[in-house]
Amino acid sequence: MEPETDLVERWRSLLNSYNEVACHLERVLHDTHGLTLSEYETLDRLTTQECEQRRMQDLAEQMYLSQSALSRTVSRLVNGGLAERTSCQADRRQVFVEITEAGRQRWAEARRTHLGVLAEHLSPAAS
């Protein structure tokens, strides 16, 4: 049984680490690539998978976002030409999401920035 103070201590530390990185990431990604952190993460999920099409549902499972937030994030990507929605023929409730060429490119550019920020602000694996 872990003492309560340790628990709070660890949470506090997590909170600080997270915010340190997230704030910088959010700002830098936005300023230099016009991307939200969520948008970047979504693109990331869409590239690293080999299969061409992902269902919203699958994306949602892999991400921390609420269903509605994910829906809107994808909408933003679509509006920006970075992704496309395709409706599923077998079950027309479902929606496939596919990254576009522009999306791949944007992601590749942003990835550099992303790594840079991590290297600078993600504290060395002390924990």
Place this chain on the structure above:
Amino acid sequence: MEPETDLVERWRSLLNSYNEVACHLERVLHDTHGLTLSEYETLDRLTTQECEQRRMQDLAEQMYLSQSALSRTVSRLVNGGLAERTSCQADRRQVFVEITEAGRQRWAEARRTHLGVLAEHLSPAAS
């Protein structure tokens, strides 16, 4: 020099841990105590310190919030009767923030809940 993949891996893990805990915390604190996570954290800062009065500036340094967000968080606490603002006589630009009795009480109640959520959702100190 840490490999890039490890860096991303660690960040991804941090992101997931944070969101797992933060989402639950936010929801539970709100539903059972009417508090935002930021509000709880602010109260926490205000109680654990011995000195009666804290300057906004000092609070800001200890927290992850932007200056404007902190200002509004304190406003909400004040509106809810959980804290009070006092202007500093020596330098009338500065503002002191003080927790009220109601604030102490609310914090004490919420602390239980807070610990419970941590115990349940903060993954054991694997990292």
Place this chain on the structure above:
DNA sequence: CGACGTTATATGCGTGCGCATCTAATGTCC
């Protein structure tokens, strides 16, 4: 086939956030 529950996604709504800016008080230099 038709009523009803269920599932997948989109959308209305209110809220907290960060950025930029405003206001007001202090410090500085002549």
Place this chain on the structure above:
DNA sequence: GGACATTAGATGCGCACGCATATAACGTCG
């Protein structure tokens, strides 16, 4: 003292979020 920079905090604004709900397609059972 008066002009100007600086500092502490508050506020206008736009945005992404979560919750609740709407919409539409599917499944089921009579």
